[in-house]
Amino acid sequence: MKEFPKGFLWGGAIAANQAEGAWNEDGKGPAISDVYRNGIVGGHFDGEVLEGHYYASHEAIDFYHRYKEDIALLAEAGLKCFRTSIAWSRIFPNGDEEQPNEKGLQFYDDLFDELLRYNIEPVITISHFEIPLNLILKYDGWKNRKLIGFFERYARTILTRYKGKVKYWMNFNEINHFHTIPLAAGGILIKDEQSKLQDIYQASHHVFVASALAKKLCSEISPDAKMGCMLSLSPIYPHTCNPEDIFDAYELRRRSLFYSDVMIRGYYPSYAKRIWREHGISVKMEEGDLEIIRENTVDYLGFSYYRSSTHKAGMPILGNTGGIIGLENPYLEKTEWGWPIDPKGLRFVCNELYDRYQIPLFIVENGYGGIDEIGENGEIHDDARIDYIRKHLLQLQEAIEDGCEVMGYTWWGPMDIVSAGTGEMRKRYGFIYVDKDNDGNGTLERRKKKSFNWYKSVIETNGKVL
């Protein structure tokens, strides 16, 4: 069997709000994820913590207190890297303070030290669906240009503090979900459908300037570190060979690549100008914005890949920018959550992206969310999960053979965590089981599943044995 490239970053990935818990400890302020019920992607936003309601992020899997135990297990599995995010509101509880919260900074110092003790590289997302709540309520989120300054201060603080500890950064998680989940991904509450697109493109512009500034700071403060962007990139197939379907699917695809087009190439693509013209959108920019965006493009493209989707002409294009399931694809099996399983799509998407950008790719999320059955002796034989990951890794190997430069692969949710889509615990991704149910009951005990040893041997052999 073929091996993966030398130094390939085998890892696992989580997000602060889906794992840490301790939502109001040590000075942390409330984040948007703390006031969502039933999932930050598809759930309900309360705007404040309402008494008597269950919020999955409040305890999550208590990673905040149990990270040492988790990291020891990850080290035993042989992980080379670990992706997590910094909860912005641990560092700046309201997002707009002048001074950071020392206890929040200390937590990530301790966490990164613990990882480095085992030679596990931290891969850090600066903002993963967990913007401080105050920035939404008081400022209208990214619609407000002031957020650029708040983000810049936050980025400067963490880049300076963790210089030498963190070599791999990513700006915004799945930023191309801005259109589908503007509140979670972009921190903007859509109050008026009429001005939705105007607001989204204006907020996106602020995000582009902010991420370019973060990249600039990264080059100045930590010249050896790399800063990537992060998108959700399911391939979008045309439903038939009807040119109408083919063009529409292509158009939808381009829109899902809008964010990487700007962050990687450093300019607004020509197709965006047509969208703006036809929808009467005018994006306010200040002098120097386009220059900042042009001069500070990202070093690599991180993306999540779970599934593909199928598109037919006439299905709504605007608003859909990636990650959607679309129409039934009769050639593919599905997970218990209805997500089409498409390993070949990973090879397709790697080639598509590498052809388009020629910068290193990093698969920072891939995995199988399913229900685990516990056997009589407490063992968990998660063969469907192993099968899913194996088939995706085989296709990733093919993509590398095709010539794509791939830095690494991080298994989504190495320990079971809260689902972003539904807020559930029973949608499990881990090779480590966490004893907790949807209502918050359980001991939080960690237990290895069958996939634990399987992934360990994959890493040990650098992908030779799959």
Ligand code: BGP
């Ligand atoms: C991505 C998010 C993650 C994650 C994953 C799986 O969209 O970046 O935060 O949770 O999807 O989705 P889910 O948790 O809904 O199964």
